[in-house]
Amino acid sequence: MIYLDNAATSRPKPPEVLQAMNDFMNDVCANSGRSGHHLAIQASRVVYETRESIAHLFNISNPLQIIFTMNATESLNLALHGILKPGDHVITSSMEHNSVMRPLRFLESCGVELTVVKCSQDGFLDAHDIENFIKENTKMVAINHGSNVIGSLAPIREIGNITRKHGVLFLLDTAQTAGALPIDMNDMKIDLLAFTGHKSLCGPPGIGGLCIREDIKIKPLKQGGTGSRSEEEYQPELMPDVYESGTLNLVGIAGLGAGVRYIMNDGVENIRVREVKLTQRMIDGLREIPGVDVYGHPDANLRVGVISFNTENISPSKVGLILDEDYDIMCRVGLHCAPIAHKTIGTFPDGTVRFGLGTFTTQQEVNAAVDAVKELSRQSKNK
Numbered sequence: 001m002i003y004l005d006n007a008a009t010s011r012p013k014p015p016e017v018l019q020a021m022n023d024f025m026n027d028v029c030a031n032s033g034r035s036g037h038h039l040a041i042q043a044s045r046v047v048y049e050t051r052e053s054i055a056h057l058f059n060i061s062n063p064l065q066i067i068f069t070m071n072a073t074e075s076l077n078l079a080l081h082g083i084l085k086p087g088d089h090v091i092t093s094s095m096e097h098n099s100v101m102r103p104l105r106f107l108e109s110c111g112v113e114l115t116v117v118k119c120s121q122d123g124f125l126d127a128h129d130i131e132n133f134i135k136e137n138t139k140m141v142a143i144n145h146g147s148n149v150i151g152s153l154a155p156i157r158e159i160g161n162i163t164r165k166h167g168v169l170f171l172l173d174t175a176q177t178a179g180a181l182p183i184d185m186n187d188m189k190i191d192l193l194a195f196t197g198h199k200s201l202c203g204p205p206g207i208g209g210l211c212i213r214e215d216i217k218i219k220p221l222k223q224g225g226t227g228s229r230s231e232e233e234y235q236p237e238l239m240p241d242v243y244e245s246g247t248l249n250l251v252g253i254a255g256l257g258a259g260v261r262y263i264m265n266d267g268v269e270n271i272r273v274r275e276v277k278l279t280q281r282m283i284d285g286l287r288e289i290p291g292v293d294v295y296g297h298p299d300a301n302l303r304v305g306v307i308s309f310n311t312e313n314i315s316p317s318k319v320g321l322i323l324d325e326d327y328d329i330m331c332r333v334g335l336h337c338a339p340i341a342h343k344t345i346g347t348f349p350d351g352t353v354r355f356g357l358g359t360f361t362t363q364q365e366v367n368a369a370v371d372a373v374k375e376l377s378r379q380s381k382n383k
């Protein structure tokens, strides 16, 4: 079996992640921040250690500025709905996933002004275009770091400098990049960083988070029990409790912590070097096949390991089916929850076939996938 659907969720997970989840369920399995007994304290320790590991990964000085959510989608919704008000202006790009686009379109229908900056056909955003659209009521720039359709990377350092200069908030969706390439929230001037646990951070599904720069106030999406200030009927303002009502996904947090420590042990820079090499091999191999269109920039240094292509005469869904049934290769086809990105690269409405590489993808797997596409595309011509 060859699993090339890591852009949807990574597989397999490191044994340390499974072990940490198992250990939590066997040895702890108590609620954190609620009771005072030693198992509850142990649960709180697991939660804090995961916050600390994430703080380390993204260079955040105060781990309490990291809040846990279910996934990147919930984090993005919290940041967008909790900050933007009617009359505010927000800027995004034409390469976004629906987890940014849909909340923004909803907010637009409620009176928030939205500008969608057009990216190139290769999926690249020009930071100057962002600056040109900033005006008096611009509150936020919300974009993804790496495209989940063609892996194009946004110029986040330039955007961070621009947003900081103009006093505009910078919300970054790192669903495709957290754990795949180095991210420094402080240095890159990111104000709000949404991440998901189940992709390159090697954690389980159902856990994600939002890193919030100190002094930014967001209206919480929910209120409820936090285990703190229990005498009060009003939501406490403490970080991170203000955004973490209800019992957390503790087993997910235990797994995420182990995933983050795993990638930090390996070294995000090393992971990046390996991924660029494999991505380049995949791009080059697919580009050599007659009748195959590979989308995005040919230089893997400008991308994360997400490669989209189409083959002449066969629909993406048929290619996905053949790869699965005849070659035991798993990928994702269609629009990848990002219709606007496909409109930008010219592949709407049929979409593309997408190979998503991961931490455990090997060169042999990349070669085998390229060979499979070569064979199926040759066979389609002979029919």
Ligand SMILES: Cc1ncc(COP(=O)(O)O)c(C=O)c1O
Residues within 6 Å of the ligand: 007, 008, 071, 072, 073, 074, 097, 099, 144, 146, 147, 148, 173, 175, 176, 196, 197, 208
């Ligand atoms: C760029 C991007 N943003 C956001 C998301 C949403 O992540 P999640 O499903 O974990 O909420 C994804 C998921 O594929 C993504 O690729």
